[in-house]
Amino acid sequence: MADLPQKVSNLSINNKENGGDGGKSSYVPPHLRSRGKPSFERSTPKQEDKVTGGDFFRRAGRQTGNNGGFFGFSKERNGGTSANYNRGGSSNYKSSGNRWVNGKHIPGPKNAKLEAELFGVHEDPDYHSSGIKFDNYDDIPVDASGKDVPEPILDFSSPPLDELLMENIKLASFTKPTPVQKYSIPIVTKGRDLMACAQTGSGKTGGFLFPLFTELFRSGPSPVPEKAQSFYSRKGYPYALVLAPTRELATQIFEEARKFTYRSWVRPCVVYGGAPIGNQMREVDRGCDLLVATPGRLNDLLERGKVSLANIKYLVLDEADRMLDMGFEPQIRHIVEECDMPSVENRQTLMFSATFPVDIQHLARDFLDNYIFLSVGRVGSTSENITQRILYVDDMDKKSALLDLLSAEHKGLTLIFVETKRMADQLTDFLIMQNFKATAIHGDRTQAERERALSAFKANVADILVATAVAARGLDIPNVTHVINYDLPSDIDDYVHRIGRTGRAGNTGVATSFFNSNNQNIVKGLMEILNEANQEVPTFLSDLSRQNSRGGRTRGGGGFFNSRNNGSRDYRKHGGSGSFGSTRPRNTGTSNWGSIGGGFRNDNEKNGYGNSNASWW
């Protein structure tokens, strides 16, 4: 290969470019690097490096996409050089690199202890790690639209997933794909961008991890701009980045990734705030092929130069609507648009969101290219194995009502939602005083406390968990028998997420909510949910709802489900705002537009769906 001289000249050009400041020291402390436009980095040549004089390097990949630009020079791709791939300080890190030898994936040996840790031991053959009993999920309606939508798969082997991955999937007791996975796996495999309206519990994590790992297991590591590695400070070059709104959710995705990368060359990492950054940096050093992160901590690591996004093939935004609700948009845009992330065309982007409001549509327009829109029916609310009860309880009576409720039917795990962090603590103390085994999870507790609370709850050490919104969505806690909305949320979607924490795995669950005059705003949505799930509607609620509609506005648009649809359907096929085509001309073609629906219930009409909405679940 004649790229060595090339290298040198590039280096010297770069050096000149950067040398405008003459002899004065241009050291930039790590945390200040990449502020401002010229993002140069100092990099100390490795000892064995024959190239001298090239101290400065442009951050790889910004304009040049996935190959790291002129620093994407590849060492010979042969014999025993596996450790040169994507490992900072090549000689120091070998363990997972050893699983990619001479262009082949060599799975590591089995490890009984690790296997038990990752997959656990389950006597129940129907046990499934995310609490889904698949047979009960077959009727979740899914609708896919966009250009050239791939046909959904029927099982994991139809276009086969990677062999090792299949073994791990079996270890995790997955038997067949969930409805989301049936659609998302071929979509991701085909390299398409995806916007999916789906909730946790639908199996969406596997929906993107499976095809992603299949591809990574097969293609192996790719070379990194080795010169960009400083000898002292190594850098992670993940191939896939998953952004999640909360630390718990990030951890959960990471744990799933650990299962499915067992014995493979791919090493997952997780970073989030509230935990010592040093440990996380060391983990990144040890190899970081898939990175799960909350936005704040990732930005921190990017600014410290510990992570480069130049090699990203896959970008996943999980719970995108929540991330925007939490004000993460600037940070997400910084990560995606202002660092060294490959451009839209040079990466594959998958967005998941429970709803599809206009700000998410804009994000989709900016981050996705010719995407497929997938909408997946709600898992929780449609399920009739959750008994929903609404009790009228004034605020001052809530404590005693709760005690009544608990003494009447507290068995298994009870999850209690409150609105404020203060109330979470106060109620937990109260319950402990009453000799209940209660613990709390909310944003003012330290990360360690949150983790302890969650694992105590999961392990039944504390069978009551009092939680704020931090636990409402996404958290996967199997076997919750009773969800109590001590305070009702103001957002009906939050309500659905909350009650969806129970009644999983085909078990029956109970959701009890304390309602009073402070909850007027949720009446309409609540009525719809209760009706949809064939639940009893208390008379005080139907009375209120009748009063509301008499006095107020009539419902616009006519559809029974409109207030909950949140525009979460593919606005592109409904004419939309027009902004779609105008900013991205390449997407304006309409020729191959199609829509594939699968698993639809047959009782659309009965459920109040007009024909106009028939393609939406």
Add this chain to the structure above:
DNA sequence: AAAAAAT
């Protein structure tokens, strides 16, 4: 209005 998230 509250919660969450980088320190």
